[in-house]
Amino acid sequence: MSDRGEKARTSGRDRPHGNRIGVYICHCGGNISDYVDVERVLEAVKDEPGVAVAKTAMFTCSDATQQEMAEDIREHGLDGLVVASCSPKLHQFTFREVARRAGLNPYQYSQVNIREQCSWAHTDDRAGATDKAIRLVRGGIARTRSSLPLTPLVVDTVPRVLVVGAGVAGLRAALGLAQVGLEVVVVEREAEVGGWVAGLGELYPHGRHGGGLVAGLLDQVRAQPGITLLTGAELVEKSGAFGNFQVEIRQGASRTVRADVGAVIVATGFETYDPPAGEFGRGRPGVVTLPEFQRFLEAGTGALVYEGRPVRSIVYVYCVGSRQGPKAGGGNLYCSRYCCGAAGHLSNRVADRDPAVRQYHLYRDIRTYGNLEAIFTESRNRGSVYIRFDESEPPVVSGDAGAGEPRLKVRVRDLLTAGEELDIRADLVVLVTGMVPRPNEELVRTLKLPVGKDGLFSEIHPKLRPVETVVDGVLICGACQGPKNSSESVASALAAAAQGAAVLKKGYAELDPLVAVVDPERCDDCGQCYPACPFEAIERVPHQGREVASVRRAVCKGCGACVPVCPAAAIDLLGYTDEQIRAMIDGLLKETA
Amino acid sequence: MALVSPSLAAEVRASSDFDASACLNCGTCTATCPMGLDPLPRRLFRYVLLGLEDKIRESVETVFSCLLCRMCEASCPAEVPIAENVRSLRRYLNRAAFGLREAFGEAGEGFMSTEGGRGDVASDRPHRRAPGGQS
Ligand SMILES: Cc1cc2nc3c(=O)[nH]c(=O)nc-3n(C[C@H](O)[C@H](O)[C@H](O)COP(=O)(O)OP(=O)(O)OC[C@H]3O[C@@H](n4cnc5c(N)ncnc54)[C@H](O)[C@@H]3O)c2cc1C
Ligand code: SF4
Ligand code: SF4
Numbered sequence: 096m097s098d099r100g101e102k103a104r105t106s107g108r109d110r111p112h113g114n115r116i117g118v119y120i121c122h123c124g125g126n127i128s129d130y131v132d133v134e135r136v137l138e139a140v141k142d143e144p145g146v147a148v149a150k151t152a153m154f155t156c157s158d159a160t161q162q163e164m165a166e167d168i169r170e171h172g173l174d175g176l177v178v179a180s181c182s183p184k185l186h187q188f189t190f191r192e193v194a195r196r197a198g199l200n201p202y203q204y205s206q207v208n209i210r211e212q213c214s215w216a217h218t219d220d221r222a223g224a225t226d227k228a229i230r231l232v233r234g235g236i237a238r239t240r241s242s243l244p245l246t247p248l249v250v251d252t253v254p255r256v257l258v259v260g261a262g263v264a265g266l267r268a269a270l271g272l273a274q275v276g277l278e279v280v281v282v283e284r285e286a287e288v289g290g291w292v293a294g295l296g297e298l299y300p301h302g303r304h305g306g307g308l309v310a311g312l313l314d315q316v317r318a319q320p321g322i323t324l325l326t327g328a329e330l331v332e333k334s335g336a337f338g339n340f341q342v343e344i345r346q347g348a349s350r351t352v353r354a355d356v357g358a359v360i361v362a363t364g365f366e367t368y369d370p371p372a373g374e375f376g377r378g379r380p381g382v383v384t385l386p387e388f389q390r391f392l393e394a395g396t397g398a399l400v401y402e403g404r405p406v407r408s409i410v411y412v413y414c415v416g417s418r419q420g421p422k423a424g425g426g427n428l429y430c431s432r433y434c435c436g437a438a439g440h441l442s443n444r445v446a447d448r449d450p451a452v453r454q455y456h457l458y459r460d461i462r463t464y465g466n467l468e469a470i471f472t473e474s475r476n477r478g479s480v481y482i483r484f485d486e487s488e489p490p491v492v493s494g495d496a497g498a499g500e501p502r503l504k505v506r507v508r509d510l511l512t513a514g515e516e517l518d519i520r521a522d523l524v525v526l527v528t529g530m531v532p533r534p535n536e537e538l539v540r541t542l543k544l545p546v547g548k549d550g551l552f553s554e555i556h557p558k559l560r561p562v563e564t565v566v567d568g569v570l571i572c573g574a575c576q577g578p579k580n581s582s583e584s585v586a587s588a589l590a591a592a593a594q595g596a597a598v599l600k601k602g603y604a605e606l607d608p609l610v611a612v613v614d615p616e617r618c619d620d621c622g623q624c625y626p627a628c629p630f631e632a633i634e635r636v637p638h639q640g641r642e643v644a645s646v647r648r649a650v651c652k653g654c655g656a657c658v659p660v661c662p663a664a665a666i667d668l669l670g671y672t673d674e675q676i677r678a679m680i681d682g683l684l685k686e687t688a
Numbered sequence: 689m690a691l692v693s694p695s696l697a698a699e700v701r702a703s704s705d706f707d708a709s710a711c712l713n714c715g716t717c718t719a720t721c722p723m724g725l726d727p728l729p730r731r732l733f734r735y736v737l738l739g740l741e742d743k744i745r746e747s748v749e750t751v752f753s754c755l756l757c758r759m760c761e762a763s764c765p766a767e768v769p770i771a772e773n774v775r776s777l778r779r780y781l782n783r784a785a786f787g788l789r790e791a792f793g794e795a796g797e798g799f800m801s802t803e804g805g806r807g808d809v810a811s812d813r814p815h816r817r818a819p820g821g822q823s
Contacts, residue, residue, distance in 0.1 A: 475709040480737050511713045512734040 114145030114240050117173045118232065119164060121155040121180035123210055130214035132225045136179070139229040139687060145240045147171050155180050161193050168197035175199075175239035179207040179232045184559075200244035202608060202670060207235035226687045237682035238675045245669055247605035248648045252338035253357040254278060254602070256595050259330055259538065262290025263581050264573025264588040265362035266312045271592030273319040277599055280354050281316070282344050283326045288313055290364045292581050296393045299440035300466055305581075325352060333359070333541050336649035337568035338604045357599045358568045359542060360591045361552065362584075365530040365574040368416025368427070375412050375526050376492025381502045384415075384528045385434060389441060398449045401523055406452060409445065410505045410521040411438050412490055413458040417529030422487040429549055431529030432578040435462045438527045439470040439479075446477040454479040455519050457490050457507050482517065483510040492524050530578040542569055543630070552576045562591040565652070566630075567606070570594055609670040610651035611658060617665035618643040624657040624666060633657060706776040708733035710766040717760030717770060725750050729760060729770045732777065744777070745785050751777045 120136050122128035133151045141149035148167050152160040155178050167173060176199060178190050183206040191201035209228040217224035254277050258269045261283035269279045287293060288309065295305030316322050325346050332343035340359065344352040367386050372378040380402060383391065391401065399406035413435065419426030435458070442454050456479055463471040475481065484490055490507040501520040508516050532550035539546055545564050547553040552571045555563045562570045572591035573584040598604050613624075615638040624644055625633050632650035635642050644665075646657075658666045658673075667673060717729045732751070735743040754774045761770045782788040 472710075478709070482738075509734070509738075512738065512740075513731055515734075515740075517738065 114175055115147040115171055115173050116145045116175035116177060116236060116239050117148040117164065117167050117171065118143075118146055118150070118177045118236060119155050119160070119179070120149075120151045120209075120232065121178065122151065122153045123180060123214075124154055127180070127210050127214045130218050130221055130224050131209055131228045132221065133228075135225050136209075136228050136232060140232045140236060143233055143236045143682075145175070146236060147173060156186055156189055161189070164190075164193050165197035168194065168199050173199060174203060175236075175242060176204040177207060177232065177235045177239050178204070179209045179228065179235065181210040182208050200246075202245035203239060203242045205235040205239045205242070207231050229687045230683045230685070233682035233685055234679040235682075237678035238671075241672065241675050241678055243669070245608035247608050248610075249603050249605055250336070250338040250649050252599050252602060252604050253340075253355045254599050255280065255354065255356045256599065257282065257330070257340070257342050257354065257356040257359045258362060259359065259542075260284075260290070260362040260364055260573070260575070261288035261324065261326070262362060262364045262573060262584070263292045263309065263312065264364070264575075264584040265290075265360070266309070266316055267585045268360050268362060268572060268588040268592045268595075269322050269324075270312065270315055270319065271589050272596060273316075273321045275592075275596045275600060277321065277596060279319075279322045280342075280344070280352075280356065281322060281324045282328045282330055283324070284329055286327050288324070288326060294393075295389065297440075297444065298581060299436050299470055301582075308581075328352070330538060330541055336647065337606065338598075338649070340568065358570060358595045360588075360595060361538070361542065361544065361569065361571045361575060362573040362588060362591075363533055363535055363538065363575045365578070366533045368431075368528040368531050370415055370526055370528065375415060375490065376494070376503065376505075376524055377526065379492065379494050379503065379524075381522060382492060382524045382526065384526050385437060385441075386528070388523070388525045389437070392441060392444055392448075396448070399445065399452060399523075404502075404522060406449075406522045408453045408501050408519070408521045409442075409455070409523045409525060410490075410492075410503070410519055411442065411454070411456045411458075411525045411527055412492070412505070413438065413456065413461075413527045415526040415528045416531060418459065418486070420486055422485075427529065427531060427549065429578065430462055432462060432583075433580040434527045434529055436467045436470055436580060438525065439463060439467075439474045441525075442474045442479050443470065443477060446474075446479075450477065455505075455521070456481045457484055457505065458482070459484060459486055481511070482507055482519075484508060485510060530574060533575065535575075542566065544569065544571075562587060562594050567652075568598075606649055607653065608648075609653040609668070610648050611646045611653065611655065611666050611668050613644050613646055614665045614667070615639075615643045615645070617663045618661075619663055620644060621662060623660045623662065627657045627660045629654065629656060705779075706736060706773050708737060708768055708773055711768050712766050714765060716763045716765065717768075720759045720763045722757065722759060723753055723755060725753055729754075729768075729774065733768075733773065736773075736777070741784075745781070748781055748785055751781055 118140055120133050122133055127133065137149055137151050140146065148171055154160060176194050180186060187206045190206060191204050194204045195201045209231060212231065213224045213228045256272050256277055256279050258265045258279055258281045261281050265281060266288060269281045272279045292305040293309040298305050316324060325344060328344050328346035330342060331345045333340055335341045338357050340356050342354050342356055346352060367384065370377040376382040417427055417429065417431040420428065445452050445454060458481060461471055484507050488508050490505050493504050494502060495504060501522045503521045503524050505519045505521055505524060508514055543566055545553045552575050554561050554571060554576055555565060562572050564571055570591040572587040573579060579587065620642050630650055630652055632647050633644050634647055636645040653668060655668045655671065658668055711730060711733050713730055715730065718726055732747055751774060756771045756774065758771045764770060
């Protein structure tokens with residue numbers, strides 16, 4: 096991977112001709128112009144140094160305005176573009192593409208956010224919002240004046256993917272990748288594949304058999320010559336960068352497998368919450384967790400007998416280990432999504448086996464979205480009674496039900512019966528336990544996986560970039576990134592496969608050129624920047640008979656952490672050079688009146 | 689404290705006369721009732737689903753005050769056969785509270801028997817008879 100040969104510090108001021116910048120200020124159909132006087136903004140910025148064209152538009156993102164911008168770029172020979180509109184998260188890509196199409200380097204485009212940062216934030220102060228917009232646009236123009244044409248780093252990619260974890264998500268991702276012609280190495284820690292689903296019987300909502308489903312997937316995986324499946328194996332080392340990682344896998348005690356891969360898909364799944372003794376009667380005979388209950392049902396047929404005692408009455412306590420808000424003492428804040436459906440489904444299986452069993456569901460909210468509603472409806476129609484409790488007054492499970500009676504007693508205040516306090520006798524109490532992160536410190540360290548506050552792996556954006564992580568080339572899917580049932584896990588697995596394939600099938604990847612660069616003339620190798628980089632992107636290289644720091648472009652994320660630590664000011668961040676930042680500050684500080 | 693009666697609950701399940709399992713507890717019926725009958729219908733339906741026999745027996749007045757006008761039924765989003773359920777409750781009370789089984793013959797066979805065993809569920813709230821308002 097060759098680094099840039101060009102000199103790091105090139106000043107916009109040395110450019111042969113003066114700046115010719117186009118500035119476009121968006122109304123956003125009123126979203127901006129209702130609170131920001133866009134005409135006043137235009138007046139205030141149109142004579143800024145370097146501005147050649149300045150206009151307002153109703154919707155800058157509309158086809159017509161994009162067209163107009165492209166024409167302006169060509170006609171006026173623009174060398175910079177500024178659009179003052181919404182968040183760059185929404186349209187930076189759109190306008191960079193406008194620049195590219197018109198022959199302007201896309202990195203000479205700056206987006207200024209006058210919607211989220213001005214009109215939406217200051218609806219109570221039009222003049223203030225307008226002043227702020229003027230300052231921000233001037234800052235954007237100033238940055239653009241000293242922008243440089245940058246080119247993305249192109250790296251060759253290896254057409255092979257490492258999949259970590261062979262639950263339904265991992266297996267399905269592997270198949271998806273193999274089907275588009277990529278090689279796959281699947282690493283499973285356990286001796287058997289399939290994760291949780293391998294041990295499940297009839298699955299909701301489709302009634303297919305979990306074990307059978309996994310067996311079918313495994314057959315398909317085995318039939319793919321491009322897939323290497325390693326069980327009893329773990330990833331121990333990863334080096335290299337996006338497109339070309341070197342990974343080391345340890346299988347069993349002695350075998351080490353090495354491979355070059357272009358991307359990594361993590362599908363390591365979840366554990367279920369294990370309530371400590373005493374929580375909802377945990378530890379008493381007859382109090383079981385959802386997976387224990389599921390295994391108990393799986394193991395028998397006909398009327399239910401638990402530990403030698405016939406089961407006549409079952410109480411389910413929902414949200415155990417999930418949604419533990421402040422009223423419940425804190426803990427896991429999220430909803431585990433799968434458990435309402437799973438518990439309702441199992442209660443219907445109980446009704447199949449013995450319709451006389453009385454079933455009471457103690458819930459806070461029922462989350463049976465989409466078709467899962469049918470499970471809930473069926474359960475109620477078959478006699479299950481749903482009792483709603485408040486988070487601040489959880490049910491109390493005790494053992495004093497009296498001789499000859501069901502062993503357990505559950506006390507609950509039923510919000511659906513006007514807060515009536517009820518005592519329910521039960522032979523079995525099922526704690527509907529949620530999903531919790533699977534301990535995986537080793538893997539987190541090796542892959543530098545981003546872990547959220549909830550302990551689950553974090554994607555960049557749950558809707559816009561749902562399977563990508565901040566580490567380029569490392570994707571996540573399935574229940575390791577958040578609670579999912581099996582079809583949702585598979586859907587995200589296919590998304591990860593598609594995302595991986597989209598890059599690797601091209602054979603090369605373009606990396607953002609907004610990275611740090613070291614001026615070797617200034618660097619005296621004091622060593623301070625090496626530990627500052629969270630991505631270990633800085634390496635020591637020889638330069639004219641001495642050693643200097645150098646940033647590996649493919650690894651650098653452009654976070655800028657190294658820039659301020661350099662005492663020699665030898666590091667600059669392309670796109671955000673010191674010169675650009677100073678110019679922006681000057682632009683922001685200029686009087687608006 | 690009232691115990692949920694398992695036998696009662698089982699009979700409810702088996703009965704075709706009484707069906708409140710679809711009830712969402714939304715309260716539309718209570719809001720539309722021209723008589724302002726509370727605990728009718730939804731709270732009473734809960735008593736039946738839970739098998740709180742004492743509570744049902746305590747609600748005699750309300751059950752017989754219902755006009756069977758079906759205003760509630762017309763607005764119920766879950767299409768609960770509210771009036772039919774009230775009729776079932778009346779048959780049950782005729783038999784269980786007033787011993788009118790013989791006089792009503794077949795029609796007296798409701799969804800519940802009076803000889804329900806010990807319950808699953810108990811409740812200890814004093815029952816409020818006053819119409820209107822939540823207790
Ligand atoms: C009791 C119960 C009942 C359920 N019922 C249903 C149902 O009826 N319908 C439904 O749709 N969903 C159901 N679910 C949810 C379903 O189990 C999950 O959606 C599904 O298992 C998620 O798949 P996954 O591949 O993401 O994770 P997992 O199934 O957890 O698989 C992850 C795999 O990764 C492996 N692994 C972990 N760490 C590493 C590592 N470091 N290196 C290598 N391998 C690793 C694990 O060993 C495992 O094989 C149920 C869950 C439970 C607990
Ligand atoms: S799915 Fe249901 S039981 Fe599970 S956490 Fe969410 S609301 Fe609670
Ligand atoms: S209107 Fe229907 S669904 Fe709503 S509470 Fe009354 S009976 Fe139940």
